[in-house]
Each structure stands twice: as structure tokens, then as C-alpha cells.
Amino acid sequence: MSGISSDWEKVEKMEVEEAENELKALSSSENGLTPRSSDGDNVGDSGGMIESDITPKSSPILSPSPFPTDEFGFPLAIFTKGSVCHPYLALQHHELLQDVNIRSFLVGATNILFKQRRHLTDVIVDIEDDKIEIYDAELRKQLHLHTADLRFADFLVKHVVEERDDIFLDGTGWEGGDEWVRSQFCLYLLSLLSTTENGARETNYHDFNTQFVEAYKTTHNYRLWKATQHDGIDAMHTGHPFMGQYSAADIKLRLSHVMQNTERGKRLGTAVAKTGQAVNSAVQQTGKAVGGALNQAKSAMSNWWAHLNQGPEGE
Numbered sequence: 001m002s003g004i005s006s007d008w009e010k011v012e013k014m015e016v017e018e019a020e021n022e023l024k025a026l027s028s029s030e031n032g033l034t035p036r037s038s039d040g041d042n043v044g045d046s047g048g049m050i051e052s053d054i055t056p057k058s059s060p061i062l063s064p065s066p067f068p069t070d071e072f073g074f075p076l077a078i079f080t081k082g083s084v085c086h087p088y089l090a091l092q093h094h095e096l097l098q099d100v101n102i103r104s105f106l107v108g109a110t111n112i113l114f115k116q117r118r119h120l121t122d123v124i125v126d127i128e129d130d131k132i133e134i135y136d137a138e139l140r141k142q143l144h145l146h147t148a149d150l151r152f153a154d155f156l157v158k159h160v161v162e163e164r165d166d167i168f169l170d171g172t173g174w175e176g177g178d179e180w181v182r183s184q185f186c187l188y189l190l191s192l193l194s195t196t197e198n199g200a201r202e203t204n205y206h207d208f209n210t211q212f213v214e215a216y217k218t219t220h221n222y223r224l225w226k227a228t229q230h231d232g233i234d235a236m237h238t239g240h241p242f243m244g245q246y247s248a249a250d251i252k253l254r255l256s257h258v259m260q261n262t263e264r265g266k267r268l269g270t271a272v273a274k275t276g277q278a279v280n281s282a283v284q285q286t287g288k289a290v291g292g293a294l295n296q297a298k299s300a301m302s303n304w305w306a307h308l309n310q311g312p313e314g315e
Contacts, residue, residue: 065224071232072190078221079106089114103220142215148207150253151242156184187241192216193225194236207240 065077079085082103089096089107097105097120107114115124124133134140145153159176174180195204196217205213216222 065228069228069230071230072236073193073225073228073230073233074186074189076189076221077224081220083220142209142212144209144211145257146207146209147246147250147254148240148242148244149209150257151244151250152184152188152240154253155242156181190233190236191239191241194233194238195240196222197233199238204239207243 065073066080067075067077069075082101084096084102084105084107086093086105086107089109091109091111091113094114094117096102097107114121115126118124118135122134122136122139124135126133134143160181162176192208192213195208196213199205201210217226
């Protein structure tokens, strides 16, 4: 995704400040305080400029989010204010991504030209080749998966690919289904937001990757979420859902991740595979050579034994 420019950061800061001022004004009205004009007069006095018709009982809780949110502040305002999402984008609309008003984007495409123009993208997910390419080195550090994240990913994969023979549910069970996967990611996000709100940076950020958390806290959607108080988030678990002590299984997960998702690991895997093929080929050739030598020795022994047996009879 494209980076956030300084102009957009100023706009976001102004939006957050406006939302906070609105919340303060609403809080004052609910506490029975009358807003004052710039010269110190009460707005609601007979000599004031305009009387407010806002009543504390009917006043909704203002939120900077462009749509209604729940007690946790969900859904997050991710694709707003210059951030767009297109599940499929045709080539003729490619210029949309270069628009000056576009801060970031998430698009799906099938044309190879999208992949070739790397100056527009930070990450490409190639479904056909089953790989994720991250071009920015700093972003690669921020997206590095720590042990707790690897546990979470392994947990999801195992439940999704696991075969379940249930004659009653007919493959439509809760665990491993689409709604189940969504609920797991929802829990992950709630834990992440709770950690940023209530957790200690030194102890709780590490499992989520401290660099990722710090980068996420600078995003537009987090600033909007932070601008409003969400009572439900205090009841959520602080810390990673899969935090815990290291075990031998974690070492296996890490090795598997390194071998499958890093260039060094892939090269090492390729070298091991080629070495294994070479060893197998050498063993086969050696087996053939040894087998041939044994057959020749066996044939020679058979001929010698037959000649030995014919000797006394001939005499």
C-alpha cells in the first residue's frame, strides 16, 4: 500500500481534534453546562446569539467513524478517507491507483501488468504461485511473525483443513467455517486494541511484533478509533490470544516458517532436495554396480563349481 503523506496526516489530525471537541461539547451539555460564545455570554441566554435545541437524553454518542459502531468501536474505519478496496480491478481502471487522493488500496487483479508496476505497491499476494512478496524492507520487519502469531496461524490452518466426517452437519460445522475464521480474527483484533489501550509496551507488544503495533498506531483508522471511548474494550483480554511459554512445537513452527517463507529457507530447501536426489541417484548407481559385481561373482563361482564337478567324472 502507498504511504501516508504529510498533508494527509495534517487532515487526519484536524479530523481527530474536531471529533474530540464535539465529544467535549456533548459532555458539557450532558453535565448541565451551557455552552458560551467567544465573548463569554451564555449561548442559551435571552441576549445570546442562538439557543441550542440539543437535549441530553436524546443526544447520540458522537463518533468520528463514518458509520455506526458497537461497544468495541467495530467495524474499524479502514477503507475511508482515501483508502479504497476493490475485490477486482480491471486494467482500464489502473490509473485510479495513481490518483493523488488515494492514500492506500487493497485490490484484486489478474493482469500481469499490475504485478510488474512495483512502484505502486508494497505487497503482492500471488495466489497462483502461493507466495507473498513484500518489497519494502521496513514493512517486512513490521510484518515479521513472532511465535504467538505463528501459533495463531497454525491453529487456523489446522482447523480449516482438518477433515470432519459428520453425517448431521454435512461439512457445515462451526469450527473451520467462514464465520468461525471471522470470529478468530475479530478476537485477534480485539486483543490487539485492548493491548494498545491497557497493555504495557515492554511486555505485551512483543507477541504482536512491537514494530507492527507502533506502525499501526499511526494509521488513520486507529486514530479515529482512539478518538472515541469504547467501554467494551476494557473487558477484553489484554495480550496476544496465543501468548505463553516456548515449547518444542514452537521450534518446529519457526523452522517450518523459515523454510517456506524466506528466500534463504527456500534456497536451503532447494539445495537439500537436490542433494537428496543426487544421493538417491548415487545410491541407485552404486546398488546397480554392486549388484552387477555380485552377479558376475556368482556366475564365476557357478562356472568354477561346475567345472570342478566335471573334472573327476572325466577322469
